[in-house]
Amino acid sequence: MALAGNCGFGALVRFGGGDLRSLVVVVVMGIFGFIALSGPLAPLRVALFPQPDATGPQGILHDLGQLGLPPAVFVVALAAGFLVWALAHPGLRARPRQIAWGVAAGLAVA
Numbered sequence: 001m002a003l004a005g006n007c008g009f010g011a012l013v014r015f016g017g018g019d020l021r022s023l024v025v026v027v028v029m030g031i032f033g034f035i036a037l038s039g040p041l042a043p044l045r046v047a048l049f050p051q052p053d054a055t056g057p058q059g060i061l062h063d064l065g066q067l068g069l070p071p072a073v074f075v076v077a078l079a080a081g082f083l084v085w086a087l088a089h090p091g092l093r094a095r096p097r098q099i100a101w102g103v104a105a106g107l108a109v110a
Helices: 008-016 021-038 042-048 060-067 071-087 096-109
Strands: none
Touching: 008 021, 021 042, 060 071
16 A cells, blocks of 8 residues: 555645645545444444453553553563663763653653
8 A cells, every 4th residue: 555655644644745636545545434434334344343342441451460460560570671772772871961861751751
């Protein structure tokens, strides 16, 4: 789809850049998306791909929680892994100001 020029994201980008031909691609994809989700093809989609109702918490952390550890353990382990991976780059260790700004941004987001 990307090579033929009718990828949805690429069509949106081209339409934002002023290419009116991509408007046709965006409109056709929108119409067929609507038809598939709530139009005449919706009963077929529901029959082929039934979605069970959510009865409990959703997400990867809750799935990993079935191993017996609280979700916070997985979050801290993942964060520590990313920290080790980032500090393994010698260019970052050579500039402690970048590390300080990263810590400040992380605290601001938290």
